[in-house]
Amino acid sequence: MGGNFNIVHFPSERSGTHRHSATMEEFSEFVFDLDLMDLPLLGGEFTWSNGQGWSRLDRFLVSPSWEAYLPELSHKWLPSVCSDHFTIMLDCGGIMGRHRPFKFEHMWLAMEGFVDKVRSWWSSYMFTGNPIFILARKLKVLKQDLKKWNLEVFGSIDNQKNTLMKELQDFEARELTGELLEKALARKRVVVIELEKVLLMKEILW
Template sequence: MISWNVRGLNDPRKCLVVKNLLWEWKCDVVCLQETKIASMNRQLVCSLWSCPYVDWAVLEANRTAGGILHMWDKRVLDKVEVMVGTFSVSVKWKGVGDDFIWACSGVYGPNENNERGHMWDELVGIQQYWRLPWCCLRDFNIVCFPSVRRGETRLTLAMEKFSEFVEELNLVDLPLEGGSYTWLSGSDQPAMSRLDRALVTLDWEDHFSNVIQRILARPISDHCPILLEAGAMARGKSPLRFENMWLKMEGFVDRVQSWWNWHSFVGTPSFVLAKKLKALREDIVHWNCREFVNVERQKKQLLEELKTLDAKEGDFGLTDGEKCHRADLRSQVEHLLSLEEIS
């Protein structure tokens, strides 16, 4: 599962980066906060997640503020019920493979203290209404302890209310791997906080084995994507997806024509067509592995460097040279992801 405050999806280039990262991460559940999209539709959802089995629920933005998009793979989870609140989108699912019924809430919290009480009430109401194993993916826009905000030493009333919410519902605040902070302001003296996290109930954690929460690299946005890995989710075989970068390779169309003509089968027209398509698929898969293995390796290396620099900034700070290097890394990642545009 991925939870990510993308800070707006109105920029086509940003949407392309999100789309290709989601394809690479192969997730079953995606929760995007602060979409800033006032009217969501299937075409836009499918343009963000190239999963043909996608279903979704949405809290639309107030003009260009806020907004939550909750997406999932229908091969893995069947929707039972949806609740859309003021600060959250919650879905009750039944696992396709194991019939396990659980709920997940995607949350984008307010910045004003006087509104946070309403958010806590909304989430408590959702959890107590369903009384199910529950996972909460969110950007609460508040931390629960001074230690998860750089330079903070004072325990505020808002932090105390957050901690009371966690204690009241007996939630597990999963450990975070890969860094201490999930939000960095990007200024010369950046503010840093752990605003993004997953909270789960004990029965949810008991069902999903080896739950791990970790930070991923952030080529866009000032929030890091959060990956929540949980066992016991299984999907069917992923289909071959056409990647537009193939058309940018000289001779690709001629290769496909040659492969198609090379294969010969005997049988009914439908049988021959199915066999030739299967053989062509294998040819394309093998060719793709040979031609683009270096691109894939380079992209993973760049994303790992980005994550390392973000973690270093949280712990020790970055020099001006390292900040320039990080900006260059983001530009390179965006370029590589644009090559991998998927149809």
């Protein structure tokens, strides 16, 4: 189970707190009674911040059988984009690769001029034969042009996301320690806007 439990497990998970509270004890009993494991958070210490205080309110709890079945299981901290909560991800390990059939991606329609480009490609294809043969050949060539264009335009979308996420993560870490200057804050806002655009494309893709 995972999400915002709205409670910390240990005093070290909240800034300015050094003692166990009754709610922490209750949460520990809850985890123990259900025989769950509180995975360590990789990449950060806190999952929520209001700019003045920090806490780890969000987490995943898993059963021992999950950890045994998924040896590469990990709990990761990611930067926040438009929330006071940071993103957390439960990574269960890699997925075996397989051949991906060609599919028309809805996100292509979000690119300005895409329809005109397809129209231009289509009119440039010259084949002779009966109408069914011509249609089949033009569709086959169009598929190759779309795959090549997608690789050139969207092939780097994951790299863009990773670069922006890393930059945002650096800003978040510096902000937590009070080292983020006004100039860096302006850049952070630009990074968040660009990241939102990239994530929207990824959302459409999924």
